[in-house]
Amino acid sequence: MIELGKNQDPAASKSTQKRSKTELEKPAEFVEALAKGLAIIESFDVASPEMTLSEISRKVGLSPAAARRSLITLKTLGYVGQTNKRFHLRPKIMTLGSAFYYSARIDEVLQPFLRDLVAKFGDASSVGTLDGKDVIYIAHSSVQRARRAAAVVGARYPAYATSLGRVLLAGLPDAELGAYFDDLVIEPLTSKTITDPITLRAEIDAVRATHYSTTVDQLDYGITALAVPIRAVDGRTIAALNTSGYSGIIDADYLISERLPQMRAVASCIAQTLTRYPALASVIGQ
Template sequence: MGRATGHVEDSRAARELAGISPSDYSEALERGLAVFEAFKTPSAQLTQADVARTLDLPRATVRRTLVTLTHLGYLAVEGRTYHLTPKVLDLASAYLISNPITRILQPLCERVANEFGVSSTVAVLDKADAVMIARALPEQSVTLGVGLGYRVPGPQSALGRVLLSVLDEADRRERIIASLTDMQEEDMEKEVSRIQNAIAGAASDGFSYVADEVDLGFHSVAVPLLRWDGAQIAALNVGTTPDKISAVEMTGPVRARLQEIARQAQPQLI
């Protein structure tokens, strides 16, 4: 086994705190899954050295993982660079097929998108990110490559703030800090406080409206999706530019309609 990097040591320390026995844990599998994470870049074409540097892992470890994933068909190699193949979608489709909720939410997104003529998304929380599990565009629109599995920073997005609103304050704070990088401590505390207040507002208001935080010139309103028993399981939004739907419309009639649609869907979400 190669040298233990800081990444590996941190992972081991976290497992010790969780009480997981080393004999019950596969570090090889962890590294293999981490390689998939490394390819979430605009270029998506990486060399062995790129992956090793991104993951802070030994080159020999990365090489074995890349060769294995290539043999299994999840990666393809061209010269010195690797890229993901469509087979990785099998991993996501297993979740989407096995989860009956997603089969309900995709048609829901399509209905919302066509009603308002803008994009509609359902997302769930994963650490500090809101992850899309259903998404639709109006019939006249053309997708620009943002779809299922796409992530947006939770604390800065309407979807994320709705999802974070059910967590306790300490948990929210930890996830907010994880989303903030390259910020002075004093500025970070101000930003954490601002976002905490916005999330608290989403909890009390039953919706979140965000403009120009994830993308300039783009705004979104999101509402919670509740399971039949009242537990929040996801968030539903619409997003567009202010010239298509104004801020007043977003926070008024559009928000009210989304809340109505969410209430109608609740009995089906089991």
């Protein structure tokens, strides 16, 4: 089973809850009850590993009665447990993440590339895609054991604070990038996080020109990262590949000079490999 990324920074949860107008449009067949249940599952994170009914209803924006019905359903299905008046996720929830991981053949297609990069450079390497205003990690390999923001499979963080996210944002059409900034709320995750939208937009424009992004202590202290785009046959950026290490041991200039050529080569190989797996390419490219 694959670990779901429920250990993200609380600020990432705030970012997740702030959806664009386009994302809030609902088709006629939209099932509210299912959406409420999924929202409750997503409400659990490192800051809220267990909650009372009132805390859940307040966090998700549901009435206590509606939240209770969803919790009873999730509890009956084995996804949620309860101790006294507090609810928590149960291990069965991990099967939801592993279902995607294995059905999309991520372990077979993407992980070998990441393991090779980690074997060559050490540190860590990930592949991520854009999900709303966040980047979500769909593959990861690491030799690191630090107590800091984790890039486990399923983890999601604000796109503006990660090298992966900035590469993905740079790959958006102008209209979509403009919509991203329209209702963006930037939380300072560290003292170095870029919080000025104009400065952030300039950074993304620079990524468009160079086709890579570097970040230093933007998401969490101690993380220096370099990311490059993974492109579909038609040139669209459908995912991003990164390599990261400890700030203070490596810097952005080192990553550019020592790892950028290899990262671009691997991203190209991943893109070519995805042509043999159209289902996976379609999933991550949506």
